[in-house]
Amino acid sequence: MAEEDVEEIFAEHLSKNTVFKNRDALSPHYVPENLPYREEQVQELSKTVAPILSGRKPENVFIYGKTGTGKTVVTKYVLRKLREFAERKGIPVRTVYINCRIHNTRSRVFIKIGTELMPGENFQGLSTAYIYERILSVIRERDLRLIIVLDEIDKLKGISETVYALNRANDELERGSISLIGISNVLTLKDSLDPRTKSTLCQHEMIFPPYNAEGLRRILEDRAKEGFREGAISPGAIALTAAYAARQSGDARYALQLLLRAGDVADEESASVVTEEHVEKAKERVEEDIILEMIEALPEQEQILLLAVAKLTLTRKGQTTFGSDDVVLTSGEVYEAYARLAKELGREPVSDRWFREYISELSMYGLLNVVQAGKGFRGNTRIIRLLFSPGKIVSVLEKTLMA
Ligand SMILES: Nc1ncnc2c1ncn2[C@@H]1O[C@H](COP(=O)(O)OP(=O)(O)OP(=O)(O)O)[C@@H](O)[C@H]1O
Ligand SMILES: [Mg+2]
Structure with a gap:
């Protein structure tokens, strides 16, 4: 048997288990031959x-x-x-x-x-x-x-x-x-x-100008031809992806990321065709990716603060029978945990004024929910709740901050 034939067996095996022909063609860095609508x-x-x-x-x-x-x-x-x-x-x-x-x-x-x-x-x-x-x-x-x-x-x-x-x-x-x-x-x-x-x-x-749904659909169709095997993606999946991305202010990067993730989901489920259902499932993941990317780009002090909140939330979660959704923290204990963590990382903790500023920025980004505490708490106490998976924050930020 010739070497090429053996290679062909291997290649065939690989291609059988995936909807992708060239996954790279769907990556954000790829420069395609056609740029529809541009x-x-x-x-x-x-x-x-x-x-x-x-x-x-x-x-x-x-x-x-x-x-x-x-x-x-x-x-x-x-x-x-x-x-x-x-x-x-x-x-x-x-x-x-x-x-x-x-x-x-x-x-x-x-x-x-x-x-x-x-x-x-x-x-x-x-x-x-x-x-x-x-x-x-x-x-x-x-x-x-x-x-x-x-x-x-x-x-x-x-x-x-x-x-x-x-x-x-x-x-x-x-x-x-x-x-x-x-x-x-x-x-x-x-x-x-x-x-x-x-x-x-x-x-x-x-x-x-931003793309509309029709423009996004054309872009996705072209890229899908390069990225997916023939017949491995349904027109409905492409149309749905385009519609979602059009709602995200016509962002083609989001559209491509969603399509790529939908392909991954299909592969995980050993499906031979990417369907609308895979797009739906991929949507959650892409939204999570976007939040994690945003967290990675935060200023360092805000990352330390967020990491402290996530770690504290995880500890508390272990102590209650409820999920992390129900863990509430006071601003006082968050500051303490933050200051301790900052020192551990060899950074100078910021003053209370900046701490407040950072807390409100993180809440503006939708990562924290902050409310003023009612009676029974000390004067300025605020109640802080984490709105994103603490486990994911810890795994991303430990990598970023220890690097
Ligand atoms: N007309 C098009 N045809 C094919 N692919 C496109 C087209 N427009 C954008 N893309 C793809 O969408 C993604 C985002 O495009 P690009 O990186 O050029 O956006 P951008 O305007 O530079 O955004 P940002 O401001 O966030 O940097 C890339 O993967 C790019 O290849
Ligand atoms: Mg750019």
């Missing part, structure tokens, strides 16, 4: 960057739109096509994609650009001014036309300095250029920028 945006962005091919510096672009409206995927798609085209024609175009949630200071942005342009070199710990000069010399040397994407630019500390420094480079470059694409889902960001930064970054502005 044809206009693809065209507009392509036209805006096209002058780079004839050696002119494209306008800087600012892209705004709610979460899951395709800003990142459209930008990556257009820049990939631009690079491929430029390469075929032998034009020195480079693009650097930077997620400002990770590279969130001017110095980190410069280190990232430096490392992309000069792989193998270590810029850690070097001055920003030095890295800047090195970047400029590479651009001059290669007559490079560079586009830098600052995705989630609202997360960048020092937007003005970063934008200013990168844009000013063009005055110092006799050859090559740097253009910027800033992306954000924060509506108020533009108006919070100082006038000079605003006019620099927003030379060209684009707004991505």
